[in-house]
Amino acid sequence: xxxxxxxxxxxxxxxxxxxAAAISTGLALRGKKTVVIDFDVGLRNLDLIMGCERRxxxxxxxxxxxxxxxxxxxxxxxxxxxxxxxxxSQTRDKDALTQEGVERILEQLKQDFDFILCDSxxxxxxxxxxxxxxxxxxxxxxxPEVSSVRDSDRILGLLGSKTRRAEQSLDPVKEHxxxxxxxxxxxxxxxxxxxxxxxxxxxxxxxxxxxxxxxVLRASNQGVPVTHDAASDAGxxxxxxxxxxxxxxxxxxxxxxxxxxxxxxxxxxxxR
Amino acid sequence: MSLNANSADxxxxxxxxxxxxxxxxxxxxxxxxxxxxxxxxxxxxxxxxQHTPVVLSVxxxxxxxxxxxxxxxxxxxxxxxxxxxxxxxxPVRQSAWALGLGWFAPVEEGRARLLExxxxxxxxxxxxxxxxxxxxxxxxxxxxLFRGTVRSGQQVSASEGDLVVIxxxxxxxxVLAAGSIHVYxxxxxxxxxxxxxxxxxxIYCRELEAELLSVAGNYKRLEDIDxxxxxxxxxxxxxxxxxxxxxxx
Numbered sequence: 457x458x459x460x461x462x463x464x465x466x467x468x469x470x471x472x473x474x475x476a477a478a479i480s481t482g483l484a485l486r487g488k489k490t491v492v493i494d495f496d497v498g499l500r501n502l503d504l505i506m507g508c509e510r511r512x513x514x515x516x517x518x519x520x521x522x523x524x525x526x527x528x529x530x531x532x533x534x535x536x537x538x539x540x541x542x543x544x545s546q547t548r549d550k551d552a553l554t555q556e557g558v559e560r561i562l563e564q565l566k567q568d569f570d571f572i573l574c575d576s577x578x579x580x581x582x583x584x585x586x587x588x589x590x591x592x593x594x595x596x597x598x599x600p601e602v603s604s605v606r607d608s609d610r611i612l613g614l615l616g617s618k619t620r621r622a623e624q625s626l627d628p629v630k631e632h633x634x635x636x637x638x639x640x641x642x643x644x645x646x647x648x649x650x651x652x653x654x655x656x657x658x659x660x661x662x663x664x665x666x667x668x669x670x671x672v673l674r675a676s677n678q679g680v681p682v683t684h685d686a687a688s689d690a691g692x693x694x695x696x697x698x699x700x701x702x703x704x705x706x707x708x709x710x711x712x713x714x715x716x717x718x719x720x721x722x723x724x725x726x727x728r
Numbered sequence: 729m730s731l732n733a734n735s736a737d738x739x740x741x742x743x744x745x746x747x748x749x750x751x752x753x754x755x756x757x758x759x760x761x762x763x764x765x766x767x768x769x770x771x772x773x774x775x776x777x778q779h780t781p782v783v784l785s786v787x788x789x790x791x792x793x794x795x796x797x798x799x800x801x802x803x804x805x806x807x808x809x810x811x812x813x814x815x816x817x818x819p820v821r822q823s824a825w826a827l828g829l830g831w832f833a834p835v836e837e838g839r840a841r842l843l844e845x846x847x848x849x850x851x852x853x854x855x856x857x858x859x860x861x862x863x864x865x866x867x868x869x870x871x872x873l874f875r876g877t878v879r880s881g882q883q884v885s886a887s888e889g890d891l892v893v894i895x896x897x898x899x900x901x902x903v904l905a906a907g908s909i910h911v912y913x914x915x916x917x918x919x920x921x922x923x924x925x926x927x928x929x930x931i932y933c934r935e936l937e938a939e940l941l942s943v944a945g946n947y948k949r950l951e952d953i954d955x956x957x958x959x960x961x962x963x964x965x966x967x968x969x970x971x972x973x974x975x976x977x
Contacts, residue, residue, distance in 0.1 A: 606880050606898075606899055606900055607880075609877075609879045609880040609881075609899075609900065610879060610880040610900065612877075613879035613880065613881050613882045613901075614881075616879075617882075656914075657896075657898060657916075659877050659895070659896065
């Protein structure tokens, strides 16, 4: 049975779409048949991050309104087998989404896929609520910054009350914390919240920690999910995150300031 | 069968009960002065003024005649419902009845002191039993237990009794109780105890970081709290007309 996972945060610009792209790519690389859906109707971005913007014909809203079939709208990823993208519409707004329409599409996708990732828009309005409503699990993306933590806290509250699992008193949505843009040296200097601060406030299990990295920006602009950049710290951190999502036990990396050795300093030692 | 038939015939039963009740202790008989003070309170804690029943206590007033009708009208204007008058001379009692209000005898000095300071050593057997009965009634008023984190944007309230939170109350969250609030975790949001005016209510928490603390509408903001107390286990009470925050234990 397919698992529906929402990637959400409340606050915008914390790395939801980057994370949805990276995690879905990672799942597909492990042989899991995965589809990632862009729920950000009106502000379509996922197709850019996934590098498939030139192949979009139909979108989520077309399928919901019966103007296209699901298979016509699904875009097959060129790099990884087993990975599909369902893009959002750029010309409509979020009112074009209906709960019945979303449910119908998810039920249909469940027949074919192992994982369905829903990339939520920012905010707590209709678009975000529909993206999370049918979720089995949630990845809450948080930056080490007070406003992001507060918004994540708000989203966690909604996951516990405004989802199908909550309304029908089923097992609650399984919540995961994903901290992105973590910069250990700025944490040490007090500019950023520490990992422990965030975990204590949100009290949710940590799924992964992604260091602030140039590799992420590069990946976004090239339209290649950062998971493909296996040499980069962020790529490795997302790969660890995917392993944990699949139930493996991985030690935490990239949360401490790296001391660079003499040789490392002389020869520049690896890309960031 | 006969039992059922009987119970169907019964229109009502009388039952003794102890209900929490706000007493409005008047220290002025001037309706306009009362009005202006009420207006100030209303803006501070609108939640309190929801057709809240009050008993007007005139014990401290030394006036045989009162403009009771006008005082009641001022109260109703501010969504307080006077249900009875306590104390006062014979004319006060007569005008209370004329207005459809109940009348209570003034609280005797000794008994009042007894109820306030629960010192069982010096009290008679009879009185101890009364205090116990009152305690049991309060327990029956249902403490609300919340397990988990109260998250930003969430509101958890106990509209009749105490509220116990086993977990943290995060910034942007709000916890309210008619009685006391106990937080076994960090209190980072807003906590409002005694929302129906119970000044005996308290707030207790493991770690104080609260945005706002209020007991019976008397509040302190995070800014007003002594920074020495932040992060510590604390208790909050309303004493001597102000909020007192002190380390727990």
